[in-house]
Amino acid sequence: MELVxxxxxxxxxxxxxxSGIIERRHTLxxxxxxxxxxxxxxxxxxATDIEIQISARSSLxxxxxxxxxxxxxxxxxxxxxxxxEGAEVSLNLQDKRLLLKAGRSRFSLQTxxxxxxxxxxxxxxxxxxxxxxxxxLRRLLGLVQYAMAQQDIRYYLNGLLMVVExxxxxxxxxxxxxxxxxxxxxxxxxxxxxxxxPRKTVLELSKLLxxxxxxVRVEVSSTQAGFQxxxxxxxxxxxxxxxxxxxxxxxKEHKNRLQIDREALRQALQRAAILSNEKFRGIxxxxxxxxxxxxxxxxxxxxxNEELEVQYSGDGLDIGFNVTYLLDVLNNVSGSVVEASFAxxxxxxxxxxxxxxxxxxxxxxxxx
Amino acid sequence: xxxxxxxxxxxxxxxxxxxEQRDDPSxxxxxxxxxxSPQSRGVVAAASYEARVFGVRSAMPMSQAVxxxxxxxxxxPDFARYRAASQQVMAILRSCTPLVEPLSLDEAYLDVxxxxxxxPLATTVAKQLKAxxxxxxxxxxxxxxxxxxxxxxxxxxxxxPDGLTVIAPERVERFLRQLPVEALWGVGPVTAKKLRAIxxxxxxxxxxxxxxxxxxxxxxxxxxxxxxxxxxxxxxxxPDRPWKSISGETTYAEDxxxxxxxxxxxxxxxxxxxxxxxxxxxxxxxxTIKVRYADFSTVTRSYTGTAPTRADGEIAAQAVALLERTxxxxxxxxxxxxxxxxxxxxxxxxxAPESLPFGP
Numbered sequence: 001m002e003l004v005x006x007x008x009x010x011x012x013x014x015x016x017x018x019s020g021i022i023e024r025r026h027t028l029x030x031x032x033x034x035x036x037x038x039x040x041x042x043x044x045x046x047a048t049d050i051e052i053q054i055s056a057r058s059s060l061x062x063x064x065x066x067x068x069x070x071x072x073x074x075x076x077x078x079x080x081x082x083x084x085e086g087a088e089v090s091l092n093l094q095d096k097r098l099l100l101k102a103g104r105s106r107f108s109l110q111t112x113x114x115x116x117x118x119x120x121x122x123x124x125x126x127x128x129x130x131x132x133x134x135x136x137l138r139r140l141l142g143l144v145q146y147a148m149a150q151q152d153i154r155y156y157l158n159g160l161l162m163v164v165e166x167x168x169x170x171x172x173x174x175x176x177x178x179x180x181x182x183x184x185x186x187x188x189x190x191x192x193x194x195x196x197x198p199r200k201t202v203l204e205l206s207k208l209l210x211x212x213x214x215x216v217r218v219e220v221s222s223t224q225a226g227f228q229x230x231x232x233x234x235x236x237x238x239x240x241x242x243x244x245x246x247x248x249x250x251x252k253e254h255k256n257r258l259q260i261d262r263e264a265l266r267q268a269l270q271r272a273a274i275l276s277n278e279k280f281r282g283i284x285x286x287x288x289x290x291x292x293x294x295x296x297x298x299x300x301x302x303x304x305n306e307e308l309e310v311q312y313s314g315d316g317l318d319i320g321f322n323v324t325y326l327l328d329v330l331n332n333v334s335g336s337v338v339e340a341s342f343a344x345x346x347x348x349x350x351x352x353x354x355x356x357x358x359x360x361x362x363x364x365x366x367x368x
Numbered sequence: 369x370x371x372x373x374x375x376x377x378x379x380x381x382x383x384x385x386x387x388e389q390r391d392d393p394s395x396x397x398x399x400x401x402x403x404x405s406p407q408s409r410g411v412v413a414a415a416s417y418e419a420r421v422f423g424v425r426s427a428m429p430m431s432q433a434v435x436x437x438x439x440x441x442x443x444x445p446d447f448a449r450y451r452a453a454s455q456q457v458m459a460i461l462r463s464c465t466p467l468v469e470p471l472s473l474d475e476a477y478l479d480v481x482x483x484x485x486x487x488p489l490a491t492t493v494a495k496q497l498k499a500x501x502x503x504x505x506x507x508x509x510x511x512x513x514x515x516x517x518x519x520x521x522x523x524x525x526x527x528x529p530d531g532l533t534v535i536a537p538e539r540v541e542r543f544l545r546q547l548p549v550e551a552l553w554g555v556g557p558v559t560a561k562k563l564r565a566i567x568x569x570x571x572x573x574x575x576x577x578x579x580x581x582x583x584x585x586x587x588x589x590x591x592x593x594x595x596x597x598x599x600x601x602x603x604x605x606x607p608d609r610p611w612k613s614i615s616g617e618t619t620y621a622e623d624x625x626x627x628x629x630x631x632x633x634x635x636x637x638x639x640x641x642x643x644x645x646x647x648x649x650x651x652x653x654x655x656t657i658k659v660r661y662a663d664f665s666t667v668t669r670s671y672t673g674t675a676p677t678r679a680d681g682e683i684a685a686q687a688v689a690l691l692e693r694t695x696x697x698x699x700x701x702x703x704x705x706x707x708x709x710x711x712x713x714x715x716x717x718x719x720a721p722e723s724l725p726f727g728p
Contacts, residue, residue: 153671153686176724280719320719321721322721364721367722
């Protein structure tokens, strides 16, 4: 039975969109498969790792009776990729095998029944629904996601806090040493929701969202978060845990304020980082009137010195940082100027972009 | 080879109980246990010799102690007083040599090979120390004198209370021959049972044991046991022995079943450990928790973070996260503990970013 006949690229795009979340190693063999479903004249692909589920509709016309099958995603993807661009491909089902034909190429793949394919349950409880341009969500995620922890024992830090309240969407990420906070206005009055989106979901979502004004529709319940955009629908379970109270660590503006050209600072830090200790990545900022000196040295006693003209009239300061934490924020914010404000060398530093109240970055100093 | 050392192990007799009996004449001559109450499932922290006659031992549940000895007097521990007495004891020991290694409040090793009193005979030193402790504190101690720590510790326990046992280098072999395998440092009841299973009953049997078999039975301990079995223990007396770990645990009067309550207890213990680290200016690389379920089965879990810390919020968060790897809450819990290990002083700290002050 022929499932579909289509251009290779019309199959490749949706398949590639869903395959990103498939883990290489898992306990359930069917999880390395992708579900291919034909219904209502439409062909769609669906993949899951039990925590996240992504489906993507193909734009092509696939008429015929409803039918579904699962097949190894990686192999199908590799075959399609290896076929010439624009090739005409047909997928046929024959004796529990999926037959892929293109020109004079033939591939016979084993299948597993679609009924055995695990699906995420429907969300429960109250749901906050809102929509925003894909570009906007993508930007917001980009402002905070690098600050998430990776494999921290405090598993709730290995994700992103998403808060819907006061007609605002707030995103917070922290690894315990630095914290990024970004917010934007929402059009609708919504029930308050506060959830933690797993790290993997966040990274996948950022990858899939397009730089476009088309909408992404978001649904947040207490058990799941769903994102629908273009032909893609991503549903994710949430991290069950209590995120630390971020409001406690975001300082009001400190009195010692520094304004500096972002690109100049970024480049100076990148150079200084070369001679910082590879493991600890410490660098020092020495601040005097309108002058910032960046100093680093490594275990071999090699030294880097950078001097920058800045706007600064606060106390003289000598403060240490993990240079990665500074580069992370400078690489991800836009704006030509950034502002850093300090209380003293032992307290947190607040980094913002002047005129943009929607973003705050808090970084703790480092003992060097 | 080095000249023989002269090591003394001082062990205060029934220390907590003796301090109580000294300070309260009505307790003298009576069976006494220091510890928690039998109703609240306390355990015996120390038992007087009068109580030991009845079979009361430290670490025994108090309820069992009362069954063994219905007239048992029970006193809640007052660690401040024991600590004060301990400091006086240690001061006496240090008057003889700076090479004093306290093991706990009531035990210490001394290396008196060269001592401040210029007393060549370790036996005389031990007698003097015991006399001074009795005179100044009205407490008795047992002492063991031997060429190394291992033998000195066995010797101090040889005759108690108020004992003095000397193992001169030429009598070491005769002494070792009478010891059971449990006397080996590092061999507890479990290891002893394993050793018995391969035919090792006495300490000296270790010498003739097949090396491969011994290694299969006790693993890396094998080499060490071989060494001890010939009376060889090169460990030095280390004054100001650095803190290896700091921990706190609590046995609860009633089993904890509520996950939330267990969580807040772990947080409380973690904060206590953090406060203790703060006081000693130490940071921990590793945080452990210990959970004893109602059926006495016990599990420990540990986590080593990216950088040593003593921030109470961080230690508490790590400890609570470790709780997720246990069945606490799904199974009733009788004891909880939090420990800090891999301790480093401020000078030894690698550079690391401070933690955000999220609070507890």
